[in-house]
Amino acid sequence: MTWTLFSQQPRASELLHHSLLNHRLAHAYLFAGPKGAGKKQMALHLAKSLFCPEKEADACGACLTCRRIESGNHPDVLYVTPDGASIKIDQIRALQKEMAMRAVESRHKVYIIEHIDKMTAQAANSLLKFLEEPPVGVLALLLTEHSHAILPTILSRCQIVPFSPLSPDAIAQKLSDAGVLPGIAKVASHITTNVEEALILSQSESFAQLRNLVIQLVHECRQRNSSPLFSIHDMLHKSDKIKEELPLFLDLLILWLRDILYVQVGRHAHLINSDQQDVLQGQALAWTKAELLRGIDLVMETKYRIERNANAQLALERLVLQLQEG
Numbered sequence: 001m002t003w004t005l006f007s008q009q010p011r012a013s014e015l016l017h018h019s020l021l022n023h024r025l026a027h028a029y030l031f032a033g034p035k036g037a038g039k040k041q042m043a044l045h046l047a048k049s050l051f052c053p054e055k056e057a058d059a060c061g062a063c064l065t066c067r068r069i070e071s072g073n074h075p076d077v078l079y080v081t082p083d084g085a086s087i088k089i090d091q092i093r094a095l096q097k098e099m100a101m102r103a104v105e106s107r108h109k110v111y112i113i114e115h116i117d118k119m120t121a122q123a124a125n126s127l128l129k130f131l132e133e134p135p136v137g138v139l140a141l142l143l144t145e146h147s148h149a150i151l152p153t154i155l156s157r158c159q160i161v162p163f164s165p166l167s168p169d170a171i172a173q174k175l176s177d178a179g180v181l182p183g184i185a186k187v188a189s190h191i192t193t194n195v196e197e198a199l200i201l202s203q204s205e206s207f208a209q210l211r212n213l214v215i216q217l218v219h220e221c222r223q224r225n226s227s228p229l230f231s232i233h234d235m236l237h238k239s240d241k242i243k244e245e246l247p248l249f250l251d252l253l254i255l256w257l258r259d260i261l262y263v264q265v266g267r268h269a270h271l272i273n274s275d276q277q278d279v280l281q282g283q284a285l286a287w288t289k290a291e292l293l294r295g296i297d298l299v300m301e302t303k304y305r306i307e308r309n310a311n312a313q314l315a316l317e318r319l320v321l322q323l324q325e326g
Contacts, residue, residue, distance in 0.1 A: 002058050003045070008170050009038055012161045016046055020057035026159040028131055028140035030116070032147040033163025036171075036194035040114065042163075043141040044069060047077050047110045050139070065105075075104040078111040082118045089122040096130050099138050109138045116142040117149040124151050131157040165193035175202055183275025187211065190272050191251050206245055214252045215279060218260070221323045222286035232320055246312055250303045254296055260284050261292045298322050 006013035012031070019025045031039040048059030048066045051074070059066050068074040078098055080091055095111055103109045119127065131140065131154065142158060144150060166174075168189040175185035175195075180202045188202040201207050217232070255272045262270045263277075263284040271277060287295075302319045306312055 002055075002061075003049075006038065006042060006045070008166050009042065009163055012042060012163055015161060016042070017049075017057060020046075020049055025139060027134040027138065028142065028158040030142045030144065030147065030150070030155065030158040030160045031163060032144050032160055034165045034193055035145050036196055036198075037163040037165060039143045039163055040112075043112045043143060046141065047074075047112065047139075050108045050110065051076070051106055076106060076109045078109075080111065080113040082115050085118070087113065087115070087119040087123050089120060089126050092119070092123045092126045092130070096126070099130075099135055103137060107137050109135075110141065111138070112141045112143065114143045115145075116154075117144045117146040124154060128153055128157070166195060171195055171198050175199055181275075183273070184208065186274060187252070187255065187272055190255060191248065201248070207248070210245060210249045211252050211256075211273075214249065214256050215276065217253070217320070217323075218256060218283055219286075221320070222283070232316055246306060246316070247303065250299050250306075254299050256280075257292050257295050257299070260287055261289060261296075264289055264292070295323055 003013050003017040016025075016029075031043060033039055045059055048061065048069050049055070049057055051065050051069065052059040052063060053065060054060040054063050061067075061070075065074070069077050072079055078095060080087065080095055083091060095113075099109055099111060113127075128151065134140070140158070142154075147155065147160070168186075171189035171193070172182070172185045175188060175198055176182055178199055180188070180199070184202045184207070185198075188198040188207065191201060192198050220227070259271050259273050259276075259280050260283050262268065263280045264287075268274075268277070271280065273280065298319055302315050305315050
């Protein structure tokens with residue numbers, strides 16, 4: 001991988017690449033952004049770029065040095081993760097001891113600390129002293145999803161590099177590259193900004209089942225002699241993970257109702273469930289725009305109520321009855 005492949009984080013990659021080229025790297029960087037935004041990958045690439053013998057200010061990714069860093073077997077690159085629920089002071093002390101030693105294979109040493117916000121108070125204070133007086137040639141790369149939980153004194157001693165959430169298109173492409181069907185990948189990419197979560201979702205049996213239930217429910221809500229409540233009761237009684245699956249079901253329902261609205265106004269390029277366009281076209285004939293807009297509001301209200309501990313079954317039954325009324 002080269003810097004040009006970090007197209008989803010252009011500001012971060014350009015900053016680090018230019019700093020490398022101009023020999024102006026800071027002694028400590030804080031990579032801050034949501035899970036799945038590529039912080040760890042960029043930290044490893046920066047470390048490789050310092051050591052790679054094949055490229056200047058970049059990494060080939062194929063040489064022995066790059067492969068050792070990727071696998072965690074390079075003596076001058078240390079990676080620290082939480083021990084259980086937190087990063088403990090003994091881990092930071094061991095890191096400091098290792099960083100105080102001379103580099104084995106070059107004049108650089110790098111340490112990467114993941115979930116820096118999970119340090120204990122003692123560990124944070126110990127790291128702070130280390131950041132205040134960094135050894136020559138040592139680069140600190142600190143990663144976090146929650147920069148607000150980090151001591152201001154630590155923040156002030158790092159150059160903060162913000163990472164943006166990946167776009168739905170980028171996530172969908174990664175899922176497709178992993179073998180997920182394009183239609184499913186597109187829907188999953190609009191449920192979460194985390195690639196790993198989207199991959200798990202898209203590969204689960206419940207994801208496809210819940211989307212099929214959404215399609216069935218929306219259809220039954222506009223059929224005179226149907227009973228959509230039976231479909232909901234069936235879901236509630238068959239699933240032993242209903243509390244975990246209900247938010248996903250409601251998110252899928254919002255996306256589906258919105259897609260019907262897009263069909264009605266001719267914005268087919270914006271469809272999320274684009275692999276179900278024929279079904280959407282058929283259901284678009286049964287709903288008015290006002291009913292769809294109200295339906296989306298009702299689903300969002302139901303999500304809000306359930307998040308605040310309303311009875312899930314009662315809230316869902318109420319939603320179905322309201323959707324039937326139009």
